[in-house]
Each structure stands twice: as structure tokens, then as C-alpha cells.
Amino acid sequence: MRIFILAVDGLEYDLVKKWHLSNLKQEVFGWIDVSSFRKILTPILWASFITGKPPETHGVTSWWTLSSISWIDRLFHLVRYRSPVIKHIPDWRLRKMVEFLGLDIRPPQKSDLQERGLLTIFDCASRPVAIDVPSYSETADTRALYARAMEGGIMKYENEIWRVHKRRIEEIWDKLNLDWDLFMAWVDLCDQMGHMWMGKNMLKMLKAYTRIDRLAYRIKQVLPNDTLFVIVSDHGFGVSPDGYPCHSSRAFYSFNTDMGWRPEGILDYAGFVREVLLKKSA
Ligand SMILES: [Zn+2]
Known part of the structure; x- marks a missing residue:
């Protein structure tokens, strides 16, 4: 069996239910509680998703990794989260300051996990595709676009979010034709719009959610029959x-086929994906 994972950042279970988004809900759907994580932060959670390991083991602590020299990294994060002044500087501004100092800063990558001797779900596949997966294949390019747009004001920023989303969809469409056994695509439209409009302009939220619902429908139309379609x-x-808009601890999931399995936490997925892929090759 092949697996397609549509990783929808910040997708809120209550809104999917309230707006009856049937392509997202699928055959089996629900949510898991991620409140046991000290920091409910995107790259930390996705690193746990793809490795099945807690933050203490995978070592991802932030959107950015400062250098390959781990003591500089540790010192930076200590200052970042303990210092009352630095704590309130947004990540993108801090990144500029660090770049100004001539230090190398980048998003956490596959190589960081490999250095710790960790395997990911992509190591269990023979022909994996990973589009913009945080802590694995996400590049700094998109973040640079966001940061530049943010300087131009809120409308420019919002336009950039939609442009990035369109570009990602094009990439998904391009790579769907490849011969893959595990495909994971990350989209951050709902999360980005959530940070801007949750509780303030629910029409804009509805627009983003229906766009993702439609995307799920379109992908399902072209997937091979033996594909487990996971939305998470x-x-x-x-x-x-x-x-203020904020992350909640309800992390959505759904499956197009009932495999008789339900996740209880975000660490459970990696083992499940491995099992489904192994079944295929057995
Ligand atoms: Zn997130």
C-alpha cells in the first residue's frame, strides 16, 4: 500500500467539523492532544511526527538552527528563551540580526536528524517524496519571501501566503506523476491565515479551509486505488x-480507509507508516 500524507499545518478539528468539510473528514477522523509538548511549535511537532521521537531525542527546538556547532546553538536558544528582551523579538527579526553578525542560520534539516542517528518515515520508503516538510526538507527561501512581504505590510504578507500556497500546489502536481510509495506534502495556508485572522475575520478562515478541502478532493481524484490518504x-x-489567535492542542487527523488503527499521540504515526509500508513490500 502506498501512503499520501497531506500535512496541513494548524488545521483545527472544530472548524473542519463546523464547516462540514467532507473531503477533509474522510472515512475515519478525529484529533489528538499535543498539550504534553512544552512548546507547541510547528517544526518541533513535525520532527516528532516523522521520527516518532520526543523533542529531547530529535533535538529540534526552533524554526531556526544557528550553526552546525551545537554549543553555539544551545547558547543561542538559552538566551533566546530566557532573556526577557530577546524573548519578545519575532523570529524573522532575530534571524536578520544573526545574519548581520555573520553567523550561519537555516531551518533544521534532514541532516540534523541523521547526525543524531535518527530514522524518519522517509527512510522506510523506497521512493519517498517530501515537499517542504518542516525539520526535513523545508528551505529558507519561502521564509525569506514571507519576511520580505511582512515588511511591506499586512496585505502584501497575505498575498505572499497565497502565492506560496499556489507554488506548493504546482509542485505537488508535478511530483504526483513520479513513481513514489510515500508522498508527504506540507501546506501552511491554514496556519498562516489562522495567525492573521482567527477570531477576527472568519470569512477569510473559511476561504482558506475550503481551499484545502478542495485540494484534498482534487488529489484524491488522481491517486492510485491502493493509496492510504492521510490528512494530518x-x-x-x-x-x-x-x-489573540493562538495554536490549540487539538491536532486533526483523517484516513480514507479504516485500517483499524487510531493515533493517540503525534509520536504514534511514524511506527504506523513504517508498518503500512512494510506490509506492502512483504
Ligand atoms: Zn504548525
């Missing part, structure tokens, strides 16, 4: 008690 999120989205 790293966390959900809500509004904090003081009224």
Missing part, C-alpha cells in the same frame, strides 16, 4: 483568553 495536522487553532 501538528496542532489546531484557537483564540487565547486575551483574544
Whole structure:
């Protein structure tokens, strides 16, 4: 059996249910609780998803890795999260400051996991495709586009989010024709729109969610019959008690086929993917 994983960042279970997004809900659907993670942060959660390991083991702590020299990295993160001043500087601005100092900064990558001797779900596949998977194949390019757009104001930023999304869909479409056995594509439209509009402009949220629902429908139309189609999120989205958009601990999942298995936590997926892929080759 092949597996296609549509990784929808920040997809909120309650909204999928409320808006009856049937292509996202699929045969089996539900949510897992990720509140046991000290930091509900995208790259940390996806690193756990693809390795099946907790943050202490995979070592991803942030959107950025400062250098291949781990003591500089550790020192940086210590300062980043302990210092009251630096704590409140947005990641993209901090990245600029670090670049200004001439230090090498990049998103965490596949090689960081390999250095720790960790296997990912992609190591269990013979012909894997990984589009923009955080902590694995995500590049700094998109983030540079976002950062530049953000400087131009909120509308420019929002336009860039949609442009990036379109580009990703084109890449998914290009690579779907390859002979793959594991395909994982990450899209951050719902998460980005959530940070901007959750609780403020639900029409914009609905637009993003229906776009993803439609994407799931279109992909399913062209997938080979023996494909397990998994839609999964790293966390959900809500509004904090003081009224700001924030990550929620409800991480969505759904499967097009009932394999008799349900995840209980984000660490469970890697083993399950491995088992399904092995069954195929047995
Ligand atoms: Zn996320």
C-alpha cells in the first residue's frame, strides 16, 4: 500500500467539523492532544511526527538552527528563551540580526536528524517524496519571501501566503506523476491565515479551509486505488483568553480507509507508516 500524507499545518478539528468539510473528514477522523509538548511549535511537532521521537531525542527546538556547532546553538536558544528582551523579538527579526553578525542560520534539516542517528518515515520508503516538510526538507527561501512581504505590510504578507500556497500546489502536481510509495506534502495556508485572522475575520478562515478541502478532493481524484490518504495536522487553532489567535492542542487527523488503527499521540504515526509500508513490500 502506498501512503499520501497531506500535512496541513494548524488545521483545527472544530472548524473542519463546523464547516462540514467532507473531503477533509474522510472515512475515519478525529484529533489528538499535543498539550504534553512544552512548546507547541510547528517544526518541533513535525520532527516528532516523522521520527516518532520526543523533542529531547530529535533535538529540534526552533524554526531556526544557528550553526552546525551545537554549543553555539544551545547558547543561542538559552538566551533566546530566557532573556526577557530577546524573548519578545519575532523570529524573522532575530534571524536578520544573526545574519548581520555573520553567523550561519537555516531551518533544521534532514541532516540534523541523521547526525543524531535518527530514522524518519522517509527512510522506510523506497521512493519517498517530501515537499517542504518542516525539520526535513523545508528551505529558507519561502521564509525569506514571507519576511520580505511582512515588511511591506499586512496585505502584501497575505498575498505572499497565497502565492506560496499556489507554488506548493504546482509542485505537488508535478511530483504526483513520479513513481513514489510515500508522498508527504506540507501546506501552511491554514496556519498562516489562522495567525492573521482567527477570531477576527472568519470569512477569510473559511476561504482558506475550503481551499484545502478542495485540494484534498482534487488529489484524491488522481491517486492510485491502493493509496492510504492521510490528512494530518501538528496542532489546531484557537483564540487565547486575551483574544489573540493562538495554536490549540487539538491536532486533526483523517484516513480514507479504516485500517483499524487510531493515533493517540503525534509520536504514534511514524511506527504506523513504517508498518503500512512494510506490509506492502512483504
Ligand atoms: Zn504548525
